[in-house]
Structure formats: C-alpha cells, structure tokens
Amino acid sequence: xxxxxxxxxxxxxxxxxxxxxxxxxxxxxxxxxxxxxxxxxxxxxxxxxxxxxxxxxxxxxxxxxxxxxxxxxxxxxxxxxxxxxxxxxxxxxxxxxxxxxxxxxxxxxxxxxxxxxxxxxxxxxxxxxxxxxxxxxxxxxxxxxxxxxxxxxxxxxxxxxxxxxxxxxxxxxxxxxxxxxxxxxxxxxx
Amino acid sequence: xxxxxxxxxxxxxxxxxxxxxxxxxxxxxxxxxxxxxxxxxxxxxxxxxxxxxxxxxxxxxxxxxxxxxxxxxxxxxxxxxxxxxxxxxxxxxxxxxxxxxxxxxxxxxxxxxxxxxxxxxxxxxxxxxxxxxxxxxxxx
Numbered sequence: 001x002x003x004x005x006x007x008x009x010x011x012x013x014x015x016x017x018x019x020x021x022x023x024x025x026x027x028x029x030x031x032x033x034x035x036x037x038x039x040x041x042x043x044x045x046x047x048x049x050x051x052x053x054x055x056x057x058x059x060x061x062x063x064x065x066x067x068x069x070x071x072x073x074x075x076x077x078x079x080x081x082x083x084x085x086x087x088x089x090x091x092x093x094x095x096x097x098x099x100x101x102x103x104x105x106x107x108x109x110x111x112x113x114x115x116x117x118x119x120x121x122x123x124x125x126x127x128x129x130x131x132x133x134x135x136x137x138x139x140x141x142x143x144x145x146x147x148x149x150x151x152x153x154x155x156x157x158x159x160x161x162x163x164x165x166x167x168x169x170x171x172x173x174x175x176x177x178x179x180x181x182x183x184x185x186x187x188x189x190x
Numbered sequence: 191x192x193x194x195x196x197x198x199x200x201x202x203x204x205x206x207x208x209x210x211x212x213x214x215x216x217x218x219x220x221x222x223x224x225x226x227x228x229x230x231x232x233x234x235x236x237x238x239x240x241x242x243x244x245x246x247x248x249x250x251x252x253x254x255x256x257x258x259x260x261x262x263x264x265x266x267x268x269x270x271x272x273x274x275x276x277x278x279x280x281x282x283x284x285x286x287x288x289x290x291x292x293x294x295x296x297x298x299x300x301x302x303x304x305x306x307x308x309x310x311x312x313x314x315x316x317x318x319x320x321x322x323x324x325x326x327x328x329x330x
Contacts (some may be wrong), residue, residue: 032303039208042208042212042313043212043215046212046215049309050216052305053302053306056301056302091294103308106309107309108310110313111312111313111316112316157284162320162324163317164316164320165272165315165316167268167320168268168269168272183324
C-alpha cells in the first residue's frame with residue numbers, strides 16, 4: 001500500500017492537535033490531594049476561629065484599636081472618612097457584624113459546610129483588612145495578602161468534599177438542582 | 191464486628207491526633223492543652239501540655255470505639271455517619287467538659303470557653319465519622 005507524504009503530514013498534524021487538546025484536559029484531584037486540601041481548609045478555619053476570642057461580644061473590645069488603626073493608616077482614599085464618621089460611631093454594630101461574619105467563616109471552613117461561601121466571605125474580610133492594615137506600622141503587608149490568597153485557594157478548589165459536610169451536600173444538591181432554583185444557587189457554594 | 195470496632199479505634203485516634211494538633215497551634219504554643227488537662231484536674235506547669243495532648247488521643251480512641259460499636263451495625267451512609275460522629279463529639283463535650291470539668295473539677299465555663307471547647311470536639315466528631323466512612327468503603 002502506498003502512503004503519500006501528504007497523508008503522513010495529515011496524521012502528524014492530527015496527532016499534534018490531539019496532543020494540544022490533551023494539555024487542556026480537565027484535571028481530576030486524587031484522593032490524597034483532596035484530603036490534603038481538606039486539612040488545609042480545617043487549619044485555615046481554625047485560624048479564623050481563634051481570632052474570635054480577642055474580640056468577644058458583648059463589647060468586642062479588642063477590635064476597637066484595630067478599627068482606629070485602620071482609620072489612620074488605610075491606603076484607600078476616602079476609607080478613613082468612612083471609618084471615622086460611619087463605622088467608629090456605630091462600633092457595636094460593626095463589632096457584631098465582624099464577629100458574626102468571622103464565626104460563619106470559621107464554621108464553614110472547619111466543618112466543610114458551604115465551604116466556598118465561607119471562603120468567599122473570608123476573601124472579603126481579608127481584603128478589608130488588607131486595605132485598612134497592610135501598611136500600618138508593625139504590620140507585614142503580606143499577612144493580609146496571604147489571607148486573601150488562602151481564601152482564593154479554598155474558593156477555587158472543592159476543599160469541603162472530603163472531611164466535610166459538603167461531601168454529603170454536593171450529591172443531594174446535584175439531585176435537586178434540576179427542579180429547585182435554591183438548590184442550583186446553593187450548589188455554587190459547595 | 192471486631193473489624194468495625196478496630197476501625198473506630200483507628201479513626202478515633204487519627205481524629206484525636208488532628209484535634210490535638212489544633213490545640214497545639216496557638217499563642218503558646220500549645221497553651222490550650224493546659225485547658226484539656228484542667229478538665230480532669232491534671233494540669234501542671236511542667237507536664238500539663240503533654241497530659242492534655244495524651245488525654246485527647248486517649249479519649250479520641252475511646253470515643254472512636256464507641257462510635258465503631260454503634261455505627262458498625264449500620265450500612266455505611268455518609269449523612270448518618272457524619273451526624274453520628276458529630277453527636278459523639280457533643281457527648282464527649284457534655285461528659286468530659288461539662289460533667290467532669292465543670293461539675294466535678296469546678297472549671298469555669300464562660301461563653302468563650304464553651305465555644306473554644308465545643309467546636310473542636312465537634313470537628314473531632316466530623317473527622318471521626320468521615321474517616322470511618324472512608325475506610326469502611328475502602329475495605330468493603
């Protein structure tokens with residue numbers, strides 16, 4: 001059988017195209033990677049959990065000096081005005097909101113319950129800290145940068161699918177999302 | 191039955207180890223382990239941390255055996271096993287922290303100390319249920 005050089009070229013081209021397509025194949029995480037990711041999630045949740053105890057209700061006292069510091073050293077124009085004229089005069093409301101949000105982040109990450117929601121909330125809180133405190137004296141700007149990045153990792157990967165409630169929730173929500181819009185929305189956060 | 195109890199013990203020890211490691215990561219390091227030893231009135235300046243660490247491991251194993259005894263009779267179903275694990279963690283908290291710690295050894299219980307003891311023990315329970323479920327399927 002005679003094979004022309006153009007046939008060889010077409011076959012080589014097809015192989016190269018297949019190779020390029022293979023490079024874009026979705027990655028499946030191994031069981032070990034999922035477990036490692038779950039451990040990272042639990043310890044990051046513990047990080048947020050421990051920060052609840054120096055600003056406990058009802059007065060959230062430990063938080064006050066940090067809010068004052070943010071008002072002085074924030075790098076975002078106008079944010080200092082908001083802190084001094086809106087947030088500090090309503091400090092108890094701010095304290096309750098901050099404390100509750102951090103508790104939600106901690107519980108979501110520790111229990112792997114709507115992990116992505118917890119991670120997104122962590123990113124928002126960490127960004128606020130970055131804007132307010134990253135360039136304050138005695139602070140290392142990467143501290144809050146790393147907190148943002150940790151949140152991004154946990155939002156991007158399915159960190160609650162092992163050692164977490166999300167492992168159970170994901171299948172249930174998958175089953176219900178054809179018929180329920182709420183399930184469809186909740187599924188984003190698992 | 192013996193196999194599920196043994197799996198419960200191993201899952202309990204591993205979950206206990208991870209819970210103990212959570213208590214190690216603090217400003218101390220590991221000052222929180224003094225609190226664990228304190229539940230049993232066994233805290234001391236020199237050995238309190240080690241006693242606390244070993245207590246979590248030991249109790250992790252004991253509650254793991256209890257979990258294995260109960261859940262071993264059921265078909266593995268993740269939701270049920272996670273819930274049973276969480277209940278096991280809550281029972282640990284009620285028996286050890288509330289009854290022995292506060293009731294017998296008069297350890298003070300504030301809002302903060304409830305939160306700081308209950309949540310990690312619930313995490314222990316979740317890990318216990320999760321590890322047991324995972325291993326049960328792997329060995330099925």
